[in-house]
Amino acid sequence: MAGTISRRRFLARAGTLAVAFSFAPALAHIPSTVASAAGAAPDLAVDSWLVIEPDGSVTIYSGKVELGTGVETALSQIVAEELFVDLNQVRFVQGDTSLTPGDKGYTAGSQTIQSEGPKLRVAAATAFQALLALASQQIGVAKPALRAQGGKIGIGHNLNRARAYGQLIGQEQIQLTSDPNVTLKDPADYTVVGTPVPRLDLPDKFLARFTYMQDVRVEGMLHARVVRPAGRNASFVSLDASACASVPGFLQVVQQGNFVGVVASDEWAAIQAAKVLTVTWQQGPALAAEADLPQALQDPANIYQSGPTVPPVGDVDAALAGAAATREATYFTPFQMHASVGPSCGVADVRNAPDPATGIQATVWSGTQGVYPLQGAIAQLLSLPASAVHVIYAEAAGCYGHNGADDAAADAALLSQAMGQPVRVQWMRQDEHGWEPLGPAMVHTLRGGIDANGGVVAWDHEVWTPVHSTRPGGAAGNLLAGQETVVLPPALGSPVGSGTRNQPVNYAFPNNRVTEHAVANFLMARNGSGKLAATAPLTYTFPRTSALRSLGGFSNSFANESFMDELAAAAGVDPYEFRMRYLSDPRAVAVMQAMAGQAGLSGSKPEAWPGMKSGRGIAYLQYENSLAYVAAAAEVQVNPGTGAVQVTRVVVAHDCGQVINPDGLKNQIEGNVIQATSRTLKEQVAYDANGVTSVVWAPNPTYAAPQYTILHFTEVPAAIEVVLIDQPAAAAWGAGEPATEVIPAAIGNAIFDATGARLRTAPFTPDRVLAALPS
Amino acid sequence: MATPLTRKLSINGTTHWVSVDDDTEPLLYVLRNQLGLNGPKFGCGLAQCGACTVLVDGTITRSCVKKMNTLNDGASVTTLDGLGRPGQPHPLQQAFIAQQAGQCAYCGNAMIMGALGYLQGRIAAGNHDVPSEDEIKQFLSGESPGSPLVYLCRCGSHLRIVRAIQQAAKEML
Numbered sequence: 001m002a003g004t005i006s007r008r009r010f011l012a013r014a015g016t017l018a019v020a021f022s023f024a025p026a027l028a029h030i031p032s033t034v035a036s037a038a039g040a041a042p043d044l045a046v047d048s049w050l051v052i053e054p055d056g057s058v059t060i061y062s063g064k065v066e067l068g069t070g071v072e073t074a075l076s077q078i079v080a081e082e083l084f085v086d087l088n089q090v091r092f093v094q095g096d097t098s099l100t101p102g103d104k105g106y107t108a109g110s111q112t113i114q115s116e117g118p119k120l121r122v123a124a125a126t127a128f129q130a131l132l133a134l135a136s137q138q139i140g141v142a143k144p145a146l147r148a149q150g151g152k153i154g155i156g157h158n159l160n161r162a163r164a165y166g167q168l169i170g171q172e173q174i175q176l177t178s179d180p181n182v183t184l185k186d187p188a189d190y191t192v193v194g195t196p197v198p199r200l201d202l203p204d205k206f207l208a209r210f211t212y213m214q215d216v217r218v219e220g221m222l223h224a225r226v227v228r229p230a231g232r233n234a235s236f237v238s239l240d241a242s243a244c245a246s247v248p249g250f251l252q253v254v255q256q257g258n259f260v261g262v263v264a265s266d267e268w269a270a271i272q273a274a275k276v277l278t279v280t281w282q283q284g285p286a287l288a289a290e291a292d293l294p295q296a297l298q299d300p301a302n303i304y305q306s307g308p309t310v311p312p313v314g315d316v317d318a319a320l321a322g323a324a325a326t327r328e329a330t331y332f333t334p335f336q337m338h339a340s341v342g343p344s345c346g347v348a349d350v351r352n353a354p355d356p357a358t359g360i361q362a363t364v365w366s367g368t369q370g371v372y373p374l375q376g377a378i379a380q381l382l383s384l385p386a387s388a389v390h391v392i393y394a395e396a397a398g399c400y401g402h403n404g405a406d407d408a409a410a411d412a413a414l415l416s417q418a419m420g421q422p423v424r425v426q427w428m429r430q431d432e433h434g435w436e437p438l439g440p441a442m443v444h445t446l447r448g449g450i451d452a453n454g455g456v457v458a459w460d461h462e463v464w465t466p467v468h469s470t471r472p473g474g475a476a477g478n479l480l481a482g483q484e485t486v487v488l489p490p491a492l493g494s495p496v497g498s499g500t501r502n503q504p505v506n507y508a509f510p511n512n513r514v515t516e517h518a519v520a521n522f523l524m525a526r527n528g529s530g531k532l533a534a535t536a537p538l539t540y541t542f543p544r545t546s547a548l549r550s551l552g553g554f555s556n557s558f559a560n561e562s563f564m565d566e567l568a569a570a571a572g573v574d575p576y577e578f579r580m581r582y583l584s585d586p587r588a589v590a591v592m593q594a595m596a597g598q599a600g601l602s603g604s605k606p607e608a609w610p611g612m613k614s615g616r617g618i619a620y621l622q623y624e625n626s627l628a629y630v631a632a633a634a635e636v637q638v639n640p641g642t643g644a645v646q647v648t649r650v651v652v653a654h655d656c657g658q659v660i661n662p663d664g665l666k667n668q669i670e671g672n673v674i675q676a677t678s679r680t681l682k683e684q685v686a687y688d689a690n691g692v693t694s695v696v697w698a699p700n701p702t703y704a705a706p707q708y709t710i711l712h713f714t715e716v717p718a719a720i721e722v723v724l725i726d727q728p729a730a731a732a733w734g735a736g737e738p739a740t741e742v743i744p745a746a747i748g749n750a751i752f753d754a755t756g757a758r759l760r761t762a763p764f765t766p767d768r769v770l771a772a773l774p775s
Numbered sequence: 776m777a778t779p780l781t782r783k784l785s786i787n788g789t790t791h792w793v794s795v796d797d798d799t800e801p802l803l804y805v806l807r808n809q810l811g812l813n814g815p816k817f818g819c820g821l822a823q824c825g826a827c828t829v830l831v832d833g834t835i836t837r838s839c840v841k842k843m844n845t846l847n848d849g850a851s852v853t854t855l856d857g858l859g860r861p862g863q864p865h866p867l868q869q870a871f872i873a874q875q876a877g878q879c880a881y882c883g884n885a886m887i888m889g890a891l892g893y894l895q896g897r898i899a900a901g902n903h904d905v906p907s908e909d910e911i912k913q914f915l916s917g918e919s920p921g922s923p924l925v926y927l928c929r930c931g932s933h934l935r936i937v938r939a940i941q942q943a944a945k946e947m948l
Contacts, residue, residue, distance in 0.1 A: 068879025068930060198875060205880035206871045207864060208814035208856040212881060215813040248777050248796035267808055268800040272777075341818050341826060341929045342881045397816075398879030398930045429819040663875060667932065671878055674931030697823040697927065712916040712925060716933040718908075 014173045015054035015166065017130060021123040021178035048100060048116070050079065050123045052131075056151040056165040057089045060120065064112045065095040066201065067369065068398040069736050070664040071112045073200045077660055078117055081192040082124035082185055084148035085165075087200070095371045095393025098358075106370035106471060113660060114627070114733045123178045125185070130176060134168040187658070187728045194728065196663035201395075213367040213396035213405070214345045214426065221347065221422040222251065223267040224415045225274035227260040228435055229484070231690030232540045233284025236260065243276035253277060254418040259484035261415045263423060271428070286689030288541050294332040294443035297464040297519050302541055304532055305518045309463075309500040314511030316447075319458035323449025326458075327570050331446070331559040333744075333762045335543055335685035336439040337708055342397025343432035344404030346412035349422035354388050361388040362417070366409035367396025369471070374406050376474025378413050381482050386474075400675070402546040404436040406472045410481040430695040433708055435480060438685055438692075439548025440466040440519075442499060444559035449511075454571030456582070459509045461560065464517040465499030466542050468551040483538055491533035492524070499552035502741055505560050506622045507582035521545055543687055549672075550737040553623070554679065554744060558762060561619035561745030565752060575749065576601050579620055587655055587725075591629040592620055594653035594723045599633035605753065606648065612637040617749025623738035628656035629725075630738045632673075634717075634746035638754045640773060643766035647677050647717045647747055652739050655725040658732040666722045669739045673720050676743035678711035682763050783848050786810060787857025798844035803827045806838060806854060814855030814884050818927075825885030825926035828892075829854045833899070835892035835924065855884045858891070867891055870943035871936075878930035885926045889915065890940040893922075894947050903948045911937045 049061040058079055066072040076090040093099055128148070135153035136143045139161050146153050154162030187193070204210040229236070239260065241253045249269030254261045260279055264270040288296040296302065320326055347365040354361040361384055368374045371391040379386040396405055408425050416423040427435075442465045449458035470489065476482030477489040504514045522540045527533040548554075568578035576596055583589055595618065596602070608614035615638070620631045635649040650673050659665055686694040686706045694708040748759045757772035780798035784791050786806070793805050801820075806812045806829070815838050818826025822837035829838045830853040831846065859865035864872070867887045877883050893914050897906070910919070915936075917925040928936065 068881075070878070198872065202875060202877055202880060203864075203872050205877060206855075206868045206883050206887065207859070208812070208854070208884070210880075211813070212816075214816065214881075217811075246776055248779075266796075266804075268795075268797060268804045272797065339929060340881075341824055341927055342816060342879075343818070395879070397881035400929070426817060429821060429823075667875055667878060667935070670934060671931030674933055675929065678931075696821055697819060698925070700821065700823075710927060710929060711933075712927075713912040713933055713937065714909075714916040714918060716912070716931075720934060 014171050015169055017052040017127055017169050017174040017176070019050045019123045019127045019176045019178055021048055021050065021119050048119070050120065050127060052127055052165050052169065054166045054169070056085070057091060058083060058085055059091045059093055061093045061100045062116065063095070063100045064116050065369070065393045066092070066395055068395065069668060070199050070661065073197060073664055074113055074660040075116060075120055076200060077192050077197055078121050079124045081190055082121055083128050085151040087192065087197060089151055097371050097375050097389070097391045100371070106373065111734055113735070114731065117660065117732050119178070121184065122180060122182055125182045126176055126179045129179070129182055130174065131165055131168055135163060138163060138168060193660055194662070194726065197661055199664060211394065212342065213365065213394040214342055216347050216365045216394050217424070218347060218349055218422045221424050222263050222265060222419060223270040224261050224263045224412070224423050224425045225270045225428065226411045226425060226431065227262060227274050227277055227279055228431065229258050230281040231283045232287060232543065234258070234281040234690065235284060235537065237280040237282050239280070240278040243278065244273040247273045247276065252419065254415055256414070257485040259414060259481055261411065263415055263419055267426070283690060284537070285539055287543065287687065287691070289689070290687050293334065293441055294330070294464070297441060297443045298517070302519050303464070303517045304520045304524060307516060309514040309516050310504050312513040313509070316458050316460050316511045316513040319511035320447060320449045320460070323457050324452045325570055326447065326449045327566050328445070328447045329563055329566060329760055331444040331562065331760045333442050333555040333558060335441045335545070335687070336548060336679055336683045337433060337685060338400045338403035338436055338439070338548055339708060339710055340397045340399055340403055340432065343427040343429055344408035344436070345396065345424065345426045346409035347422065347424045348409065348412035348416040350382060350413055350416040352420055359387055360390045362413060363390045363392065364409050364413055365392050365394050367394060367399060367405040368409060369399065369402065369405070373472045373474050374409060377406070377472035377476050377479055377482065378410060380474070380476035380487070381410055381479060381485070382413055382417050400549040401439070402437055402469070402471050404432050407435070407480040410479040414481050414485070429697070433695040434692045437470060437546035438543050440468060440499065440545040442552060442555040444555070446559055446563040448563060448567045450567060450571050454573050456507070456509050456567060458511040459505065460513045461503060462515045462517065463499060463503055463552070463556060464519055465552060466519045466521045466545045468498040468545065468547055470544065470546040486537070488534045488536060488538055491527055491529070491531035501551045501553040501556065501624060502560070502621055503552060503556040504625055506585070506588065506625055507579070508584065509582065543685070543692065549675070550740045553737065553741040554676065557619065557621050557741035558744035558748065561621065561742070562748050562760065565617070565745070565749045566758065575618055587629050588620070588622065591631045591653045591655045591725060594725060595631035595633055595651055598653065598721055598723050599651040601633065606635045609637050611639070611641070613640055613754040615750045615752070615754025617746045617751070617753055619742040619745040619749065621741055623733070623741070627733045628654065628735060628738040630654055630742050632739070632742035632746045634743070634750045636747060636750040636754055638751055638769065640755065643768070643770035643773070645681060645747070645751060645764055645769060646715070647681070649719040649721070650677070650717045650743070650746070651721045651723070652742070653723040653725065654735065654739060655727065656733040656735045656738065657727045657730040659724055659726040660732055662724055665724060665735050668735050669722045670720050672737065672739035673743060674711060674716055676740040677717060677747065680744040680747050680762055680764060681715070682709055682711060682765070684763050780843055782843060782846055784846065785849065785851040787852070787854060795843050799842045801839050802829070802836070802841040802843060802846065802852070803838035805843065806852070812854050812856045816881060816884050818885070823925060825889055825924065826882060828885050828888040830888065830892050833892070833895060835889060837924065855888055858887070866946040867940070867943040870939040874935045874939035874942060876935035876939040877932050882926070882928045886915070886928070886936050886940070889924070889926050890943065894944055898948060905941060905944045905948055908937050908941060911940050
């Protein structure tokens with residue numbers, strides 16, 4: 001393991017108290033031990049560490065990373081609370097394969113608070129109990145008489161004879177494993193958790209003191225740009241670098257297979273050299289035409305596996321046949337982008353030989369969501385053992401899933417290996433828009449049956465979707481640079497399920513069937529082990545896709561919650577009333593009622609602006625069918641002459657269990673609402689036979705319309721009202737994605753309420769709204 | 776062929792003589808790579824997003840397309856790095872912190888520097904009225920008269936950004 005040496009180093013420091021903790025259940029069975037001598041190191045198969053330093057400050061070595069969503073602050077609050085220290089005494093060291101060993105996972109899927117939070121709480125409490133025992137021993141008073149505050153333990157309210165944590169530890173070196181049975185602080189006594197603590201990272205960001213990935217500089221660093229193939233399936237023929245020689249600072253062109261990079265001593269030189277380099281490409285087979293969507297996704301030739309998402313309930317076909325009325329509708333969402341405002345950047349320092357002391361040969365800085373899966377992928381790309389690759393996380397611009405961060409790191413690694421010097425690769429805007437893994441286009445067919453009383457007797461949802469995760473996962477073939485140097489993506493495991501987030505509904509219907517059809521992004525065949533694997537040369541049919549915020553949840557919930565409205569309309573029942581008939585979980589009911597109250601659903605709908613039509617729509621879901629409860633109401637003004645839609649107000653009621661930081665949580669929910677409104681109204685990747693053509697933010701003389709545009713300030717809902725339902729005694733669930741999923745249907749249902757137009761294809765552009773308006 | 780150039784610039788109040796091998800190199804790369812200023816960010820290289828915004832002689836400038844040979848000798852450049860004083864952030868920076876007006880905050884430079892130019896422009900024009908939320912949104916959307924530049928945020932902190940600019944305006948105007 002790459003981390004072993006450094007891990008032992010920081011464990012062996014005198015004057016510290018270290019608690020090892022893990023997501024792996026095995027460690028839970030190891031009893032907590034206090035060892036004052038070296039040699040009693042706990043099992044090293046751990047995810048994360050919490051260390052109390054000689055000065056009494058606390059360092060969290062976390063496998064999870066801050067992606068700009070505020071988890072650093074929230075996790076620090078949890079530790080400060082259990083350890084009775086000030087928040088500014090907590091430091092967060094994240095995502096470093098030498099310092100945060102063992103975590104094979106990603107920071108994704110709104111998982112950090114719910115998975116790491118409780119573990120961290122137990123680890124901090126374990127440390128605190130050890131400190132309390134030391135205090136009792138050293139002060140000579142029984143534990144119940146002691147009190148802690150501000151990193152000190154003393155007697156009674158005034159902390160008499162108080163000793164700071166550093167004093168308690170003295171010169172000892174204490175190593176513990178987290179004790180799952182440790183006494184935890186009563187949530188009723190919380191003073192830090194549950195309060196709106198300002199984000200720890202924001203001041204430095206606004207004062208230009210924060211080092212983003214894009215600001216990482218290392219000694220002797222060269223600059224590079226990658227010249228990507230002329231088409232998704234194009235192959236390299238030849239290059240002519242003669243014009244590069246006239247660019248001051250140009251150093252070298254690096255070409256391996258279909259990977260072409262230009263290296264220079266300075267950034268502008270790299271940009272200029274990439275511009276004047278002439279590369280000849282042979283175009284490969286065309287991608288399925290964008291104009292043929294959504295049908296191309298449903299073409300049996302492109303589907304490699306179909307199956308039930310969850311076990312079916314009842315007999316859907318019989319119920320549909322016997323229904324008083326049936327409805328069928330097809331919904332579609334296009335390929336969309338993460339569209340980070342900061343294009344991806346990677347820095348790598350690959351040496352000719354490993355460092356004799358550490359064994360590290362390649363050091364890579366990346367805004368990756370998973371340092372370990374990237375470490376393995378880069379190791380394979382560079383033909384090095386994983387232990388020779390050190391990946392260091394640096395926070396980049398917000399990613400919202402698997403964007404170009406890992407690919408840019410791989411580009412830098414390959415170029416640094418070729419040059420024998422550190423190299424920085426900054427993707428241009430056209431690289432990010434053009435080559436980031438996209439959120440998949442999805443098509444849904446829904447069928448529903450209602451009885452004579454307007455009750456739902458049958459529900460049938462089929463989805464067709466390309467893959468939602470091609471994260472590095474230790475495989476060079478998942479990285480652009482890997483694919484370009486002719487490494488095939490790994491064979492598929494069990495693919496069905498990647499696009500099914502929130503495809504099932506939480507409504508109790510008597511007959512219910514949910515099916516997924518997995519669409520192949522590239523040509524595949526069964527390999528020797530019977531697994532589906534890409535055929536050589538890698539030939540894409542659809543654009544490359546991976547995880548975009550909420551995965552299939554955005555599209556699935558758009559289809560489900562719009563179709564619920566269609567059935568409510570068919571049954572002649574109010575959409576709120578209609579949903580409430582099928583919800584019995586008290587927390588679901590509470591979140592719906594909170595939304596209805598704040599939105600004023602019982603009152604009249606919003607007043608129309610002059611010449612406009614107004615409406616209100618709602619949506620509900622439980623994230624991943626088992627976590628956060630979310631209900632939303634959207635209000636819109638629709639211009640019946642132009643089809644333009646303005647979302648004026650969004651109300652979100654949100655129950656994600658225990659709230660750690662209410663203001664941080666509201667900030668996240670507001671962000672979900674705005675980003676999802678943008679995806680619903682504006683966002684659609686344009687592509688042709690050879691690849692993405694919407695490569696900048698707005699059309700200009702070089703790039704014709706349509707380009708990939710996101711919401712402008714004047715288009716943002718003027719009012720976003722968030723109602724938080726705190727459950728202090730319940731588990732804390734993630735909030736990075738749930739509110740994204742309710743937005744498209746809430747807006748679509750509001751447009752229907754305003755105009756009678758049913759929008760089944762996103763984004764809801766003025767043209768589509770006009771076309772859907774009843775004549 | 777590239778033409779070298781040396782310019783005397785006042786950057787955040789300090790005089791620098793900066794030299795480039797190619798006089799068409801945009802100011803952004805000089806600020807970031809020669810002077811180590813991390814305030815201005817690369818976002819698009821096309822003046823479409825605002826990440827690289829600086830003030831040149833008080834004028835809002837997209838430094839990613841501002842070629843060195845279009846800068847006057849002695850031009851004054853203000854970046855986010857130069858706002859406020861140690862321990863005393865600029866009112867815009869204070870307001871952004873107070874309103875928690877960001878998530879990843881990569882666009883923070885765009886919003887603060889754009890707002891600075893906007894508010895200073897109003898003061899210079901003798902307009903000391905605090906702008907309404909709608910006026911601020913129009914400015915950031917490139918819909919204000921004579922101000923076509925767009926400012927993009929992807930995390931969705933828009934409403935907090937507008938409130939922060941208005942809060943700072945109350946102090947600055």
